[in-house]
Amino acid sequence: MLTAVALVAVVVAGCGTTVIESSKATSLLRTTAQGFGASAQSISCPSGVEAKAGKTYTCTATINGQKRTVNLRITNSSGFVEVTNP
DSSP: OOOOOOOEEOEEEETTEEEEOHHHHHHHHHHHHHHTTOOEEEEEOOSSEEOOTTOEEEEEEEETTEEEEEEEEEOSTTOEEEEEOO
């Protein structure tokens, strides 16, 4: 189970729209897993998702050999997110 309270910006801005940058979200999840002593073998996060406060950004990951869905809650339109339980 991954839960983090740290808020991190994982965005790229362009043409007036702020979107979640999948590589930064992947890095955040890998770091979060390591912080809990878990091993993330693979993580896949979608690209091009607009940063909208309250929206859920969903990634898939294989953590300690188990495939799971990991949700990140977008906390503001600047693209700050927090990892939540799936």
